[in-house]
Amino acid sequence: MKIGIGLPNQVRDVPPAVVPAWAAQAERAGFSSLGSVGRLSYPGVLDTVALAAAAGATRTIGLISSIMIGAVWPPVLLAKEVAGIDGVSGGRFTLGLGLGGRTDDFLSEDANPRGRAARMESDIEEYRRIWRGETPPGAASPLVPAGTRADIPILLGGQNPKAYRRAARIADGFIGASTGPAAVAEGFEAVRTAWREVGRAGSPRLMALAYYAIGDPDTGRANVYAYYSSGGEEMASAAAAGVNCGADAIGSTVRAFAGIGTDELLLVPTLADPGEVARLADAVL
Template sequence: MEIGVNILGLEAHFDGKIRPVLDFAARADQVGVDLICTGDHIGFNGDAHAERVDEHGFAFPLDHPWYEPISLLSSIAAVTERSRLGVSVLIATVRPPALLAKQVATLDALSDGRVTMGFGVGWQEAEYTATNMPFDARFGRMEETVEACRELWTQAPANFQGRDFSFENYHSIPLSTQDRVPVLFGFAPSQRNFDRIARVADGWTVNPTDLPTFTDSVALLRTTFEAHGRDPQSVRIQVSAGPVRRDSGTIDLAATAEKAHDWSDRGASVVVFRPAVFDCAAEELPELLEWMISVKEM
């Protein structure tokens, strides 16, 4: 089992300052965390945000700072050496493929080939409107986005002809350091979405709302990979595990570790913890990191 750390929101432990989060990431890298990741939103329409909070329990207030993830991870690349770097779900389809490919290839170069990206399409039409990208048909456009990025990551000159994007004799340097940048899709579990993953991606980053059907979904995803001529055991599956709380509301770390191992036993490649929701003070974060690493050895 691999252990990941999601740094989203961690600046709140340091009076809103982001620099100590980089120090935390460096320490996580040193103690053996396998993946350091963050989240993504470009912005919010106020009414859409309020609706998301009311209807889906969206946990982030409107004034929560969403640092641009590739920029933030580039800073983290400079202070780490071994942990893989990624976004739990980057809203890829609000970014033109030529720009997205350049950002990811640059991060891969800065990190010496340590990038693993989670891509999704988001839920908020306002982000598409603000970036002048079409909201309709975004799921299908995700496949084309990844195909275009893979061409740009590996070929110079690159040539691509798609429904929405095309380029010819196009040079985008640097290429990715890795031969194949791992891309996971943050889609709901369905045959149609798993076919999309098997065609162009490398795995699945799981929305917490989809965990109740996790075991069956993993079996379906692996079967789908096999049907597409790909090794079913090569699928990378990323699960975010929140802390288990007692009836009193306090966190039960032993039960949380047991849950993490249960996800691993059922097919998760990496279990990701988000320290910001573990009810600890800034000075307790090193101890929490040590606990996270100990989970691998339990």
């Protein structure tokens, strides 16, 4: 199982200049990928900005949006942003997409949480047309440079049967939510089953997320609580309680995710302290 690390782009009030330095340090440490958390209605750094900064600060480490709320973006704009990040990185980007669970993230007048599942499917078709160099209606030319990678990998998230089937039908794999190995195992198995049922060759790429804090667990839990507080006390408390604090807890979680067949585990920071990169590397690499 590969082990990646998240960028601290949605730690509340993160100093933006931390992002490229964090990315470079994570690459030197030997993590497999860098991931971003995507949300608009929160005082963090936008995922596309964080990933572009990470692309410029690194040379070999993978990049993934884990996850980006695609439905809050106009599809032509997001397709162009993604193509740019992938191109700048030399083809290291994976697009991780989710539907979004908070209505306050749908800030644009043109974005609406209603019908977002169907919109995700049509948007993905639009992304791929744009990446192939097709000219969209109303445009005078293609939106991306010649040579843009047309098959940028896409992973989808979600926690219901429709989400599992959608990932099997139109994506390259699935990202499990930060709900713990037991819950994610059920989703993985459902995606594997759906993958076979729709006649896909090979196996889906299966990725999981887990929060961690080492240097200051109390602040890490508080940051996660704040991030989920718009969903209510129960959600915020459960998320904060799920933070893996300390090397022993993180090691146990890593072993559990390996045991359910995870291809890559992304450990998501809850602190913006760059020292957390080295602490995590010492614990798991």
